[in-house]
Amino acid sequence: MKTIGFMTGTSLDGIDMAVLETDGDAQITFGPWAEMPMPSATRSVLEETIRAALAWPRGETEPTIFAEARRVLVDYHLRSLREFLAHNDLNLQTFDVLGVHGQTVLHERPKGDVKGRTVQLFDGQAFADATGIPVVCDFRQADIEAGGEAAPLAPVYHRALAQNAKLELPLVVVNLGGVANITVIDENGLTALDTGPANGLMDQWMRRHDRGDYDHEGRIAASGTIHEDIVAAYLSHPYFQAKAPKSLDRYDFTLSHIDTLSFEDGLATLSAFTLQSLLAGIRLTGAEPKTVILAGGGRHNTHLVNQVTSALAPARVVLAETMNWRGGAIEAEAFAYMAVRSLQGKPISFPGTTGVKTPLSGGVVSYPRSKSTLLAS
Template sequence: MNDDSMSSPEYYIGIMSGTSLDGIDLAIIECDQNQLSTFHTQFSLFPDDLQRALAELTLAESWDPDHYYRIETELTQTYANAVQTALASSQLTAADITAIGCHGQTVRHRAYATPAYTVQMINGSLLSELTQSTVITDFRRRDMAAGGQGAPLAPAFHYAALSEIHPHAAVLNLGGIANLTIWNQDQLTGFDTGPANGLMDAWMQSRFGKPRDDGGDQARQGQVSQELLEQLSKHPYLQLSAPKSTGREEFNLNWLESQLEDHQNVSDQDVLTTLAEFTATTIAQSLKEKTPSHLYVCGGGVRNLYVLERLQQLVPKTIIAPTSEVGIDPDFMEAIAFAWIARQTIHLQPGNQPSVTGARGPRILGAIYPR
């Protein structure tokens, strides 16, 4: 990506903790006159207690303010610890960082409520104080204020980074939720297709006592229940047209359990295999009308080889490969994207894509907490 507006290198930190709730992805990008490059990456696990608290908050019917802000403070301190570790590892100081773009932890995303709203848990003031850095947070609400979904936002970066390489391609992020970015020259769309790792991970934890299905090896051993797959595919979200976005509020273990009430003869093993098929088929359906030449995959689900094999069988005319094939670490695509959006904000450039989110126009995103 070319950028001639800067006379000396700048460093931005991007922090992302997604719907999978596994931990913190952090990326430091270096921006100079000719390119944006990844300078450092780091993953930090959430402490167990914090992970449980965040998972409970995403599904809670209501929040106690004292509890909410205690968890927000703990989360912010965890982000700050990750920044300090990254600076030490990369031999940079806070003074070297132009800004930190911290997405925060989504604990509500209600794009279809009246009024529509989204909540990313983060105390920007505290993070700025703890890191002695300029911090940018609250990226999604400006897009929503302009009539957009507030999500997904990463497609703006996907398009900026890769559209010159491929005039007709797509990026698939397999996090807790799957989202697609698809472009054909200057026509760009992007949306959440439905669940990815979220349901499979929850089922593995509930029934097999493991955090995830490494490599998709467990799912590979079962059979797809076509009746259950048809039941899952009736979820109202899947019938909506883009722009659209969703989250753990819609696709979670409680919802899955309710769908299984009429399918109690399906074994735990076959439920997992069916969930993998559910992920693959919802993505394939979303690609059917556009058929990109290449599909570059990022996110934790890039390691689920079974899902990727099924997807390749369902979209045989598209070349599927990890984003590492185009020089972007698949584990840190989202963190890099929010570092880039922070850079856009600092330089008073839009960070959204209206054709993706449905906003009335391009908007500069985020609230800035100066160092």
């Protein structure tokens, strides 16, 4: 099946789109992909929406701004898709399905007998009607309802990539997004968890100081002094004592520990926290990987990559591109892949990845109510 995946991450920096042809298993053919920046007006609406979501009590009606955010997100996806199709000379009518992650504005992991909460805002029906193509979105809700963590979900696609490339196991895939997560692929199957913040806190610190959206190649972090006591304070959070699998919201950690630090020292300390939490997550799985593959925006942070490479020796640490993977496209590809699996009724989450009791399919399918298509070329 031919599909396009869409991913808007918690860093609120843009949208990733990627074309795949896949059978929903290990057969994968890559098509074009692109990263489109998020307009400031869209980001402002989503930042306000996230603030409302974090203050939203369970059991009460959703915040009214959610409806506005859905409209803004559909418009943003349509504009980005139109540009993507035109730039790559693609005809939307040749596609079978679109897989859209939506914008996470809230994620709460299960606590005891209390199920978690997760919200990925989008309007799949509006997008299907506008494009004339079936849309799969809301990939996480079924897992939450079944008592799972609903994250990470990309491991099923990481496994497909490894099988497609016939890579030697055991293997660890690290996604350095707003939150860092790992997938351990070995002879026993899949194990996954969120390890801690990756780019999220560092990008937030950059914006607070009006120094841009991110630390280019980690140069500023490399110039600062790490405050080990503050790293230890971050690592004392109860999350790090919890068993895997487990998941995080980007906003489970704040900048409060580094409020009094200089700009440079703050970044250095946050980078060290990202590293140490990642290492703790890998240790928690008991994995001794031969190869560690780095994906996500954080792979561009040369300072962080060098730290990870040194800390994980003698394992071979490589960027996704070294394996002929597209490091910036993997999450968008993953939701394209999972859209196909959802249509086929195949599982996208597993006991070792989200803690759900049995392998579980997911994703809500919206079919267009008209054969007309707004974006046909």
